[in-house]
Amino acid sequence: MKQIGAIIRQGPRHWAIIQQENGFGNIALSGTWAMREEDEFNAAQVYVRVVGEEDGREVLAWQPAAMQPGRAWSITLHAIAQGGLYRLETCLQLDGNPALEWAVRGDMVHHIGVGDLWVIAGQSNAAGYGKGPFRDAPELGIHLLRNNGEWDLASHPFNESTASIHYENREWANPGHSPFLAFGKLLRKEVGVPVGLLQTALGGSPLKAWSPDEDGVLYRNMMSIIQSAGGKVRGILWYQGCSDCTPADSSSYLERFGSAVRHWRRELNDASLPVLTVQLNRCTDAPTEDADRSWGRVREAQRQAALAIPDVHVVPALDCPLSDGIHNSPAGNMIIGERMGKAALAHVYGRAAVHAEAPCLASAAFAETEGLPGIRLRFANVSGYLLAIGPVSPVFSVEDRDGEIAVDGWQITGRSEITLKLARAAEGDTLVHGAYRMNPSSFLPLDSGTYMPILAFYGQPVA
Structure with a gap:
């Protein structure tokens, strides 16, 4: 049996989300309309509205669509406030009957936002x-x-x-x-x-x-x-x-x-x-x-x-x-x-109170520790203080022109600072790495404010 009323051919589907801009979204719809051959009328007009899916409240009142040749219609609904979920409703008004609640049926689109x-x-x-x-x-x-x-x-x-x-x-x-x-x-x-x-x-x-x-x-x-x-x-x-x-x-x-x-x-x-x-x-x-x-x-x-x-x-x-x-x-x-x-x-949403950054290496410099050669690492984006879960864990590695330098241990020496103890003095250009391997240590230094670990780093020159 042929469908009657307003029929949506193009537009958002059920469950669609429309991207908002400045808090509002636009929805474009188009389609056709039809009636039975035995129905008598002089004029037809498609209307579209938006209601709340949860409570049926009218969000955007009935809007007339542009009627086109071949029993086609189209409309763009502007400035729909961000939110939802919404329901799109269509209907077909015959001969200007103002009682749209009794207009001929139309298609609906459910659960859109x-x-x-x-x-x-x-x-x-x-x-x-x-x-x-x-x-x-x-x-x-x-x-x-x-x-x-x-x-x-x-x-x-x-x-x-x-x-x-x-x-x-x-x-x-x-x-x-x-x-x-x-x-x-x-x-x-x-x-x-x-x-x-x-x-x-x-x-x-x-x-x-x-x-x-x-x-x-x-x-x-x-x-x-x-x-x-x-x-x-x-x-x-x-x-x-x-x-x-x-x-x-x-x-x-x-x-x-x-x-x-x-x-x-x-x-x-x-x-x-x-x-x-x-x-x-x-x-x-x-x-x-x-x-x-x-x-x-x-x-x-x-x-x-x-x-x-x-x-x-x-x-x-x-x-x-x-x-x-x-x-x-x-x-x-x-x-x-x-x-x-x-x-x-x-x-993206400008929530300044949300700390979303993980500790990120900012600098690496040579430093003596207990009279022995070492490297001091300083980290940015520490919201609390650095926390060691396993300070003997082999998180860091160092290499110079002669090859790898053994890291005899590391300790947290400041709120956002870690100092490495080296087995020997470095010679020439020196690089430090942190948690860089395929399967590095599971016990990385954490930020006490977020409990996020430091970001892994590789090839950081030591000043």
Whole structure:
């Protein structure tokens, strides 16, 4: 049987989140209208309104659509206040009947919000491979654009490929738990607006897949998905780097990541688009010297990117538990999601009271300790004071022109200062590293104010 009334052909789908700008969002709709052949009338007019999904209160009164040839119609609803969840309702008025509550039926779109869209990009820990039971239930107001092209209530696993229309980021295996529902819950609670998540990550993907300077296949897929959601987003959540832990790729990671960020911002016409990143967690594979140094270089590039590129921020993960040799467990993902959420609150939403920075090495200088050669490390972004969980743990390493210098121990010598004791005096140019290996010490110095560990560093010259 043929449908009658107002029919929506294009516009947001159920559960969609519309990106707000300055606290308001716009919604474009278009469609057709129809009546039975036996119905008699002289004129028809489509109307559209917005109501609260929870209580039915009228948010935007009935608005007349532009009527077009071929029984088509279109309308753009302007200045819808951020919030929701909302319901879009349409109806068909015949012959100017003012009682719109009795107009001919129309299509509706349920559970939509005006809030912020965040893109999830990177490799498997962004796609979410946490295995095992967890308590991280769906929550109204945190929605996900699934790989089938339809919006849904966000629930794990995010990057599952049922009826996928995006083969570019289809996972080989079923993914699991990810950090980003926890991220969305924190923002929803603190900022009070709906959060939409666009999943574009792919396990094992190298950086070159995300840059049009190189392969660019996932860059193009990401931009296509963003355009399908309206073309504007609040920021990008980036967790990637394991696949670039080779001598060649790690050495160029910082430069290539900076180029990728510039392309993302240019394509999205947002020169200050926030990019929240995660410094790589550990990998428990059998280490080699090349692998250790490659992981160190990528972690250092991630630290340097946050220092050198405006509106790029990094959170640590080295203290987070794993569910296999390289993937964060659900417990680890909950920690990372909260850290990324706090980074967004501090740097994107202007919450000055939120301390979201991990201790970051600021300087390294030679210093005597108890009459023996040593190195004094000073850290920025310490909100409380540095706290040693395992002061005998081999966190730091030093090398000079003659090779590695044994670190006989280290101790915290100030609120934001650590002093290393060296087995011998350094000769010539000297470098210090912290937690740089594939699987470094599990007992890193912590900030007592946030209980975040220091960011790993590699190749810091000693003054």
